Amino acid sequence: MERNESFKLTDPLFLIVKMLLSEVRSWCRQYKFPHYVCTHFAKVVFDFMTLKEVRCGYTTVEFSNGMSHAIVAFNTDYGLVYVEPQSGDVEYSLRVGNRYPYTLEGIPKDATVAGINIRWNSDMKISFCECKECGYLLPIYDDELVDRCPICSTVYGVFTTDLVSAIIEENIKKNTKCGRVRMAELSEKYTAEISRRTPGCILFLVDQSESMADNFSGEVNPKQKAQGAADTLNMLLTDLVSKCTKGEETRSYFDIGVIGYGERVGSAFGGELAGRDLVSISELPDQGRIEEHVQNGGERTKIQIWFDPVARNRTPMCQGLREAHRILSDWITRHREAYPPIVINITDGEVNDGDPSIPAEELVKLSTNDGNVLLFNCHLSSNAEQKTVEFPLTKEGLIDKFAQMLFDMSSILPRKIIEDARKEGFPLQDMARGFMFNAAKLGDLTRFLSIGTRPSQSLR
Amino acid sequence: MSNHPIKPNTRVKNVRAFGVAKDGNSADEYEDAFEYEAAFNLKPTTYRFAVADGATESSFSKQWAKLLTEGFVRENSSLTRDLETQDGKDGKVKWLSPLQQKWHKDIQWGKLSWVAEKKAREGAYSTFLGLQIYPKTWLAWAVGDCGLFQVRDDELIAKWPMEQESQFGSTPALLCSLESRNDLVLESHFLFKSGKHKARDLFILATDALAQWFLAQYHAGEKPWSQVDKITNESEFADFLKQLRDRHTIRNDDTTLVIFRARNAWL
Numbered sequence: 001m002e003r004n005e006s007f008k009l010t011d012p013l014f015l016i017v018k019m020l021l022s023e024v025r026s027w028c029r030q031y032k033f034p035h036y037v038c039t040h041f042a043k044v045v046f047d048f049m050t051l052k053e054v055r056c057g058y059t060t061v062e063f064s065n066g067m068s069h070a071i072v073a074f075n076t077d078y079g080l081v082y083v084e085p086q087s088g089d090v091e092y093s094l095r096v097g098n099r100y101p102y103t104l105e106g107i108p109k110d111a112t113v114a115g116i117n118i119r120w121n122s123d124m125k126i127s128f129c130e131c132k133e134c135g136y137l138l139p140i141y142d143d144e145l146v147d148r149c150p151i152c153s154t155v156y157g158v159f160t161t162d163l164v165s166a167i168i169e170e171n172i173k174k175n176t177k178c179g180r181v182r183m184a185e186l187s188e189k190y191t192a193e194i195s196r197r198t199p200g201c202i203l204f205l206v207d208q209s210e211s212m213a214d215n216f217s218g219e220v221n222p223k224q225k226a227q228g229a230a231d232t233l234n235m236l237l238t239d240l241v242s243k244c245t246k247g248e249e250t251r252s253y254f255d256i257g258v259i260g261y262g263e264r265v266g267s268a269f270g271g272e273l274a275g276r277d278l279v280s281i282s283e284l285p286d287q288g289r290i291e292e293h294v295q296n297g298g299e300r301t302k303i304q305i306w307f308d309p310v311a312r313n314r315t316p317m318c319q320g321l322r323e324a325h326r327i328l329s330d331w332i333t334r335h336r337e338a339y340p341p342i343v344i345n346i347t348d349g350e351v352n353d354g355d356p357s358i359p360a361e362e363l364v365k366l367s368t369n370d371g372n373v374l375l376f377n378c379h380l381s382s383n384a385e386q387k388t389v390e391f392p393l394t395k396e397g398l399i400d401k402f403a404q405m406l407f408d409m410s411s412i413l414p415r416k417i418i419e420d421a422r423k424e425g426f427p428l429q430d431m432a433r434g435f436m437f438n439a440a441k442l443g444d445l446t447r448f449l450s451i452g453t454r455p456s457q458s459l460r
Numbered sequence: 461m462s463n464h465p466i467k468p469n470t471r472v473k474n475v476r477a478f479g480v481a482k483d484g485n486s487a488d489e490y491e492d493a494f495e496y497e498a499a500f501n502l503k504p505t506t507y508r509f510a511v512a513d514g515a516t517e518s519s520f521s522k523q524w525a526k527l528l529t530e531g532f533v534r535e536n537s538s539l540t541r542d543l544e545t546q547d548g549k550d551g552k553v554k555w556l557s558p559l560q561q562k563w564h565k566d567i568q569w570g571k572l573s574w575v576a577e578k579k580a581r582e583g584a585y586s587t588f589l590g591l592q593i594y595p596k597t598w599l600a601w602a603v604g605d606c607g608l609f610q611v612r613d614d615e616l617i618a619k620w621p622m623e624q625e626s627q628f629g630s631t632p633a634l635l636c637s638l639e640s641r642n643d644l645v646l647e648s649h650f651l652f653k654s655g656k657h658k659a660r661d662l663f664i665l666a667t668d669a670l671a672q673w674f675l676a677q678y679h680a681g682e683k684p685w686s687q688v689d690k691i692t693n694e695s696e697f698a699d700f701l702k703q704l705r706d707r708h709t710i711r712n713d714d715t716t717l718v719i720f721r722a723r724n725a726w727l
Contacts, residue, residue, distance in 0.1 A: 193712060195482075195484055195485075196484070196485075197484040238575075241575055242575060242578060242579050242582075243517060245519060245575055245576055245579040246516075246519055246579075247519050247520055247576065247580075248571065248572060248573070248576050249576075250575065250576075285573055285575045290574055302574060302578070304574075304575065420629070420630065420631070423629060423631055424631060
């Protein structure tokens with residue numbers, strides 16, 4: 001089939017790249033040497049983008065030790081960015097002479113990038129053929145044979161692009177598994193010690209807008225979302241304070257911030273802590289008030305209340321995220337070696353000061369030497385159609401449009417947290433997102449931040 | 461334990477035992493524990509050694525680790541025999557019960573803030589390893605990731621209970637100071653092992669960070685026992701750990717070492 005007349009490759013917006021990546025989900029595949037390696041991952045993304053008329057480049061990164069690795073390049077509104085198709089991560093800082101940000105099998109850690117070779121699809125003659133299985137149009141570059149359908153994965157033959165087969169041959173010759181992004185080693189990030197000398201930082205963003213006065217979905221006893229948000233926050237803080245308490249003392253393992261966004265945007269602390277962006281967790285036990293709750297079974301439990309529900313005005317979430325950016329930029333300059341800050345956003349998602357994914361993207365670009373800022377979203381909704389969701393892998397099943405938006409903004413959970421959670425019998429899938437819908441288990445994530453040896457939930 | 465049959469702190473000669481706190485913490489924040497004792501009243505005379513590692517994320521775990529090690533080395537024979545019965549957990553419950561009561565009694569509950577009290581009510585947790593040596597044999601009990609190593613003629617002949625450095629993590633099996641929270645641990649994580657020994661055999665007991673380092677070294681073809689066997693006092697142990705910590709070859713954690721050679725003389 002000849003090229004469609006209207007077919008035109010254009011440089012994408014960064015946001016479009018992210019959206020399309022979450023559609024093709026190249027990272028869900030298993031790396032299997034030599035049948036499915038870095039070149040296959042890259043080609044699937046490259047083909048998919050071509051079909052979507054997105055201009056992109058099949059990129060070969062050459063290393064100082066002579067090995068190569070395949071990724072995909074895009075020229076976006078954020079400049080030239082590279083996508084690692086094995087993880088979905090985006091790299092802005094890939095340069096000749098620098099080290100590659102991930103550990104690759106066959107590439108020593110200290111190997112530097114010796115060359116970056118980009119072959120743009122716009123420079124190739126592109127025609128299409130129809131996949132015999134699913135009927136999808138497959139791109140053919142410079143009249144070469146088709147490899148596999150990026151949609152249904154029907155295999156049509158071996159790679160024929162000279163560049164691609166050269167990499168594979170070279171790697172087979174050297175008997176290495178070059179090109180595999182070692183997920184286990186990705187987890188070398190998010191492993192910094194959390195101690196009083198090197199504390200962590202947890203920043204809560206709390207929606208205090210008027211819409212938070214609506215009722216929750218499907219609750220027997222209707223409860224305001226604002227009350228739900230305050231309960232979630234007070235519970236998370238109580239758990240964190242308890243986690244840091246040793247004997248009679250609460251130790252300064254974390255700096256804690258709470259930013260409200262609604263009528264105003266800023267620190268939500270009251271009392272002696274009023275106006276402060278971040279306080280040490282050791283300052284929290286003396287603040288707030290203690291309330292005794294009687295459970296359904298008549299059991300009495302105490303809970304410390306630092307925050308009461310607030311529901312006023314609009315939802316300036318973008319402003320809240322920018323405020324988080326300001327506070328954490330400053331914190332990071334003073335804590336370069338620390339465990340990356342965690343932002344927990346508790347909201348109904350009905351944002352009305354613009355597209356929050358842009359400031360969210362900026363926020364998670366901040367990083368310490370141990371990894372990027374993590375953004376987790378806790379979505380409280382009135383949408384009764386939407387079922388409860390915890391740490392999903394994909395957007396499938398999210399019918400609520402705000403939920404979809406918040407999912408996209410949520411960080412993929414670090415491997416270390418996933419592994420620790422699994423050890424305690426909490427089944428999290430690889431690449432699960434720090435996102436929940438009308439569920440209150442977000443506290444479990446902070447539980448898995450290790451200060452040291454802790455009693456496993458599964459052993460109790 | 462007030463009617464203790466053995467005079468406390470009857471030190472055994474030629475045992476070297478040291479503990480160093482996590483780098484960045486002060487010495488009084490050290491939450492490991494170690495004890496050793498000779499029970500001359502028992503026939504044959506037995507020697508007992510114990511190490512424990514109180515869990516960071518629980519309250520009063522230092523006290524609990526200490527109680528466990530003391531409780532092991534200073535108990536009378538019948539309770540140790542209780543531990544020897546591998547069927548059921550009754551003997552273990554019986555051994556732990558007075559230690560748990562003492563842990564509870566030693567806390568000044570009235571002085572705790574509500575959050576401190578809430579945390580303490582969740583109990584203290586600790587790993588534990590106890591070794592009992594008879595003239596020709598040894599018995600050991602362990603919960604969690606402390607390590608026992610036996611070396612003969614410059615060869616490692618026993619490593620227990622962890623065999624691989626990859627088995628270590630932040631959630632090992634732990635003994636709790638609350639009886640109600642020990643069911644699963646006593647049923648399936650209270651491990652037992654026995655072995656034989658000869659004169660000049662080297663025994664090493666270590667808490668997790670050192671045990672993990674030891675196994676990693678061993679699997680890399682090194683002889684880590686020769687390095688630890690050179691250590692003769694606590695400051696040498698601290699220097700040794702500082703070097704390993706600076707090179708990031710050992711986890712920064714409270715670290716404890718008990719090392720001795722089996723000798724005909726004290727058996």
